[in-house]
Amino acid sequence: MQCVNYLFLVLILTPILSTFxxxxxxxxxxxxxxxxxxxxxxxxxxxxxxxxxxxxxxxxxxxxxxxxxxxxxxxxxxxxxxxxxxxxxxxxxxxxxxxxxxxxxxxxxxxxxxxxxxxxxxxxxxxxxxxxxxxxxxxxxxxxxxxxxxxxxxxxxxxxxxxxxxxxxxxxxxxxxxxxxxxxxxxxxxxxxxxxxxxxxxxxxxxxxxxxxxxxxxxxxxxxxxxxxxxxxxxxxxxxxxxxxxxxxxxxxxxxxxxxxxxQKPELLTVELLKQLDELKNGIILFTVGSHRKLSDFPVQIVETLFASFSKSSHNVLVQYEGPPPSNLPANVRLMPWLPQRAVLSHPNTKLFITPGGRSSVVEAIYFAVPMVGLHAPGDDDSQLSMMANRGFGVCFRLDEELREEQLSGAIRNVVADPVYKRAIMLESELFKRQEMxxxxxxxxxxxxxxxxxxxxxxxxxxxxxxxxYKYVLLDVVVASAALLVMFAFISLWLCKQTYRVLIRRRQTEPVKHKIV
Incomplete structure (x- = not known):
């Protein structure tokens, strides 16, 4: 009986003691x-x-x-x-x-x-x-x-x-x-x-x-x-x-x-926000400018262009916005100081993501298969937006004073309505999720x-x-190779000169044979 109890104790404690x-x-x-x-x-x-x-x-x-x-x-x-x-x-x-x-x-x-x-x-x-x-x-x-x-x-x-x-x-x-x-x-x-x-x-x-x-x-x-x-x-x-x-x-x-x-771990929505998203049956467009910037700090002209473009959409637009709301806020736009981006992207009513193209934002949109409109800010790493446009699951524009309301509103309408963008990002999402580990x-x-x-x-x-x-780019090898080539060239030239001199001397020392008539 004692042996059984001892064995039982060992079986219980072994995984605990062996855990690193x-x-x-x-x-x-x-x-x-x-x-x-x-x-x-x-x-x-x-x-x-x-x-x-x-x-x-x-x-x-x-x-x-x-x-x-x-x-x-x-x-x-x-x-x-x-x-x-x-x-x-x-x-x-x-x-x-x-x-x-x-x-x-x-x-x-x-x-x-x-x-x-x-x-x-x-x-x-x-x-x-x-x-x-x-x-x-x-x-x-x-x-x-x-x-x-x-x-x-x-x-x-x-x-x-x-x-x-x-x-x-x-x-x-x-x-x-x-x-x-x-x-x-x-x-x-x-x-x-x-x-x-x-x-x-x-x-x-x-x-x-x-x-x-x-x-x-x-x-x-x-x-x-x-x-x-x-x-x-x-x-x-x-x-x-x-x-x-x-x-x-x-x-x-x-x-x-x-x-x-x-x-890998889901981000949960609050009960209130989940209820709001569920009620937006005509679709949601999510717009954030990332965690580094505040939309309220943008130039007035850019903010007005963005909201004017949003007003032409038949969808509801959720905007991450800190500060006093603008006076001309469209009826279909809702401002929130902080948005659980992952949770909103995972919601089935979300149709489009407007983003400056940060790495995490693009990764999350691909994972949840949400097409994108990218707004590239000067000085940012726009490689993600370039990749997005090349692979066909979004379009991108420069976020500056040259951005036009007609351009952005047309892009929003086109990306949401055209199933090509949705199919392209669903393929990317499938490839992303099918990893070996x-x-x-x-x-x-x-x-x-x-x-x-x-x-x-x-x-x-x-x-x-x-x-x-100098080692990484093989500069020492290049210099040594060049030195060997130069040395080989000098030796070859010296040998040629020596050979030529020997031939000349031999010719000069040979007796001249006169032809007898």
Missing amino acids: SAKILGLFLYPSRQHALLGTALFAELSAKGHEVTMISTFEQPMVQKKFRHVLVDGTQIRQKYSPSLMSLNVSMWEHIVFSNSEMKYMIAELLEDSSLREFLDAGEKYDVVVSELFAEALLGISHRVNATTVSFNPTGGSYELDYLSGNSHPYSYVPNAFTAYSDEMTFWQRFANTYVNLFCAFSKHFFNLPMQRSLLKYYFPDAPPLEDLMNSVELHLVNSYYLFETPRPYLPNVVQIGGFHL SPLDKAVYWVEHVAKHKGAKRVKSQPAAAMPL
Whole structure:
């Protein structure tokens, strides 16, 4: 009987004792609500798996699990100070790049000087792994402080920054820079422009951004190793992308695509909002400008054009709008300060999504098979909108003063009425959902792998990530080959000269034979 009881106890306790539980720190300090929501989706699942999770972000988070702790960094002033300059409709691509080398320094400094963050770091807690949104390499000092292995999280998919940090190859001939919105089939002039945009990014990275990151690291984390060593210590890269959402490109094994991972858990509507959506039988058009901008801050002319276009639609338009409502608000338009975007897109009455083309917004629209009208703001990454138009499940326009009411209202009417757009996005949605593994399960698996094995060295290309630029582009091989060719040419020339001299001497020393008549 005692043996039976002992066996029963072993069977009960074995799965409990063998369960791996890690201490995981999530750093989502970029002042974007959408980025914070992505982090919450991942860390809530990790917490549900039994891991002890701490998330640090600039937005309040609900207590989703018992083992989910949140540290709030005050990002209100940061958003007010830096978002207008970064997200203005008049900001060009070049100004976006320059921003990362100027004002970004002060934004990171304010984040690192936050009292809640300093209190957390001074507590001396240690973690197994840090999942960090690495918009600034100086934040790797936090990983060093908590003695953890780093997993980077990229919310926007493939980019020059990701390739630089991971060691991915980035052939300019068929991998377009995110700022260009070209396809993988580029013309000569597009390849020409793509090459120099990438070279400009490389120049900016090496001579402006990295020196700034080194100075921040040295100031706030004086005991940390050199920045290059910390960058090379990043073991894995989780990327919010999927092959459907970007042009084909080479990825190393330690770059894991998890696009759509936040869609695995449904977003619930409030009872009141659900009732409103159910009553709108003639269809819903959803319009948001993303979590970075406020529609009320747009130029008056653009706002008037948008609402005038909406007024011509027979559908009801839900608009995310903060601030006092405009005086000429159409009868079919409803304003709400915050909309649960995923939940509204999943509702069967939703017919169209008007969006500036953020990565998460486009992914959600594809998942729920809602056609789109894209409004591209200058300076934004418009690669998603370009892909949308090329694949036929939407149309796009530039969101500026040149936008005409007739253009937008006609596009809205056409995309809703023409079944071609709906069929195209339903195909994309089917391909997206038929994956070999759930993106959320994939993300959890790799974070657990890094935590358990203290890294992912078997899938990481150490030389590619740490290789100097001259080695990466084989400049030393090219120089050595050129030197050999020059040496071979000189030797060949010298041999030819020597041979010629020998022949001349031999001819001169030979006796002259006179012909006897």
